[in-house]
Amino acid sequence: MKPAAPHSLLLSSLCLALCCLGGARGSRRSGNHEWKKLIMVHHWPVTVCKEVENDCRDPPDYWTIHGLWPDKAEECNGSWPFNLEEIKDLLPKMKMYWPDVIHPLNHSHFWKHEWEKHGTCAAQVDALNSQKKYFGGSLDLYQGLALNSMLQKLGIKPSINYYQISDIKDALAGIYGVIPKVQCLPPKQGEEVQTIGQIELCFTKELRLRNCTEPGEPGGAGGAGGPGLEVCEDGPAFYPPPQQTAP
Numbered sequence: 001m002k003p004a005a006p007h008s009l010l011l012s013s014l015c016l017a018l019c020c021l022g023g024a025r026g027s028r029r030s031g032n033h034e035w036k037k038l039i040m041v042h043h044w045p046v047t048v049c050k051e052v053e054n055d056c057r058d059p060p061d062y063w064t065i066h067g068l069w070p071d072k073a074e075e076c077n078g079s080w081p082f083n084l085e086e087i088k089d090l091l092p093k094m095k096m097y098w099p100d101v102i103h104p105l106n107h108s109h110f111w112k113h114e115w116e117k118h119g120t121c122a123a124q125v126d127a128l129n130s131q132k133k134y135f136g137g138s139l140d141l142y143q144g145l146a147l148n149s150m151l152q153k154l155g156i157k158p159s160i161n162y163y164q165i166s167d168i169k170d171a172l173a174g175i176y177g178v179i180p181k182v183q184c185l186p187p188k189q190g191e192e193v194q195t196i197g198q199i200e201l202c203f204t205k206e207l208r209l210r211n212c213t214e215p216g217e218p219g220g221a222g223g224a225g226g227p228g229l230e231v232c233e234d235g236p237a238f239y240p241p242p243q244q245t246a247p
């Protein structure tokens with residue numbers, strides 16, 4: 001075989017370098033949109049309000065949906081705009097279970113953001129390949145998981161007493177049969193412990209429950225879904241009760 005001419009070698013090395021660079025920088029935005037699992041992200045509205053230091057009024061006192069996120073892909077189709085009309089039948093449930101906790105007077109910006117960033121990637125699977133199916137399917141998964149009633153049953157309620165993160169994770173794993181991921185706000189200055197913010201439960205592309213992390217694997221970095229959220233440290237955590245606002 002004829003050896004490659006030096007200039008073509010140079011060209012292919014350049015292409016390889018550009019591809020690698022593109023992969024590293026753009027794997028979440030463009031190019032490679034391969035993903036393996038779907039993450040149903042529940043967030044605790046009281047903590048969302050604390051995280052953004054916004055004066056939310058009366059956040060819901062139940063876990064709501066943050067999003068349904070493919071694990072390794074974001075913004076997969078910029079030419080598929082969000083259309084509120086397509087989910088109009090779902091609006092009562094969307095407002096109840098998938099509210100914009102930060103801007104409760106206008107939920108649709110949040111839904112648009114979730115569709116563009118995550119839904120356009122989730123739409124690779126037939127069961128989620130339209131806006132109606134993505135939002136409707138997410139609501140079905142959320143209602144099927146029934147996290148709020150499971151936590152109640154387990155006796156895990158917002159409290160001024162702290163919980164051990166391992167107790168919460170073990171209790172959830174016992175109920176769902178898979179390893180969840182729990183995320184917290186690290187303690188701020190003057191605070192003793194981290195604050196519970198998100199609970200993630202993961203699904204296969206066939207929408208069957210699966211582990212979010214494998215046994216022995218640390219909580220897993222990335223995808224925390226908020227400026228201050230991190231995988232919770234083992235140890236005590238605060239599950240903050242809703243604050244009562246004056247009537």
Ligand code: 5GP
Pocket residue numbers: 043048052066067099100101102103110113114117225226227
């Ligand atoms: P992602 O962009 O991956 O969907 O989620 C992360 C972002 O969502 C963070 O910037 C976080 O502050 C924001 N976020 C979390 N909960 C809410 C919410 O209820 N409403 C809005 N508008 N943003 C939220």
